[in-house]
Amino acid sequence: MRRKIYIGASIFIAVLMVAGVFLSLPYYVSKPGMAKELEPIVQVENGYEAEGSFMLTTIRMGRANIYSYLQAKLFDYEEIYPLDAILHETETQEEYNARQLHMMSGSKQNAIGVAYNRAGFSIEYKYNGVYVVQVIPEMPADGKLLPGDRVIKVDDQQFSSSEEFIKYVGGKKANEEVILTIKRKNKTKKVKIIVQPFKDDSNKVGIGITLVDDKEIITNPKVTVNTDEIGGPSAGLMFTLEIYNQLMEEDFTRGYRIAGTGTIDSKGNVGPIGGIDQKVVAADKAGAEIFFAPNEKGKSGSNYRVAVKTARDIDTKMKIVPVDVFDDAVNYLQKLPKKER
Structure with missing residues (x-):
């Protein structure tokens, strides 16, 4: 009898442990990620080398699951978010990932444009088509x-x-067919889709995608930014600094390890991001000496002010520097004395 009770209890505990790992809760958890040097990621053809380094920071x-939820409750700099704080309405995890990767792509393009223009190089753009960000459920594109x-x-x-694309498809009549040539995972295929009216506006027709x-972007010299599966727009400022530094003979790192975060738009404006406190923690662990934070x-409650408070709380010697535009970071670095070795 005791043996049966022991075996039953063991099985029950094992089931609980498995459930703790594989049972998803209706929440997301974020925690400090890493600070990654950008020189191996960003490569300008015949670009200049640096004595120090620029680093992107991640969360x-x-x-x-049950374990990560409880851990986030117990430890500092780990946050819990309800699903609707991360996913848009009707958005799937796959669509969220695609949105994050697209925002990273846009961030890279803005960074290249700002850096090349600031360095005095011209750029051109080549239009390749439209990028599907979300597929609207129960519309013609759903499942295709x-x-x-x-x-x-x-x-x-x-x-x-994309405006021309929308105008062309929107000019069709309900139940007309369009043939889309698409590229998916480096394979090209054709897809037939019947145009239908939108549920919220029967006078408009479409296939049901956000795009x-x-x-x-075409540059001379060429530049490549290999981000793999890193998503989101928050590395924009640091991409811009790394590209600009490789284009210029002057080494703006001055021999320091420089981390930071912030979006970048096509005009060089630096925008706020989420998880600034977690990124400060990640940068400090990586040995960063300077951290650029969006000043807003x-x-x-700006990113900069939160970063300063976090730096004080974790007792780091890392210097937190506020930036509103790309030139703020460049001007700060130009005045920075070269680090003594």
Whole structure:
């Protein structure tokens, strides 16, 4: 009898342990990630080398299980978010991942454009089609297109912008067919889709996708930014600094290990990001000596102010520097004395 009770208890505990790992809760958990040197990731053809380094910072974000949820409750700098704080309405995990990767792509393009323009180099853009960010449920594209697909042609016609694509498809009549040429995981295929009215506006027709332009930036000298599966726009500022530094003979690192975060737009404006405190922790662990943080024009609760508080709380010697535009970071670095070895 005791043996049966022991075996039963062991099985019950084992089931609980498995459930703790594999049972997803309706939350996401984020925690400090890593600070990664950008020189191996960003490569400008015949670019200049640096004595120091620029680093992007990340957070680790994932669906919560029982263990990660409890851990986030117990430890500092780990946050719990409800699903609707991360996913848009009706958005799937796959669509969220595609959105994050697209934002990273846009961030890289803005970074290249700002760095090359600031360094005095010209750039050009090549339009490749449209990029599917989300597929609307129960619309014609549902089950035929996936987030991340690139639509190259419609009815064998190419377009120079997503606006032209929308105008062409929207000009069809309900129940008309369009043939999309798409690229998915480096394979090209054709997909037939019947145009239907939108549920919230029966006077408009479409296939039911949200989309953005898929553009390729052309530079001389060439530049490659290999981010693999890193998503989101928050590395924009640091990408811009690394590209600019490789384009310029002057070494703006001055021999320091420099981390930071912040979005970058096409005009060089630096925007706020989420998880700034976790990124400060990651940068400190990686030995960063300087950390650039979005200043948000000095408003209360800005990324910069949170970063300063976090640096004080973790007792780091890392210098937190506020930036509103790309030039703020460059001007700070130009005045920085070269690090003594």
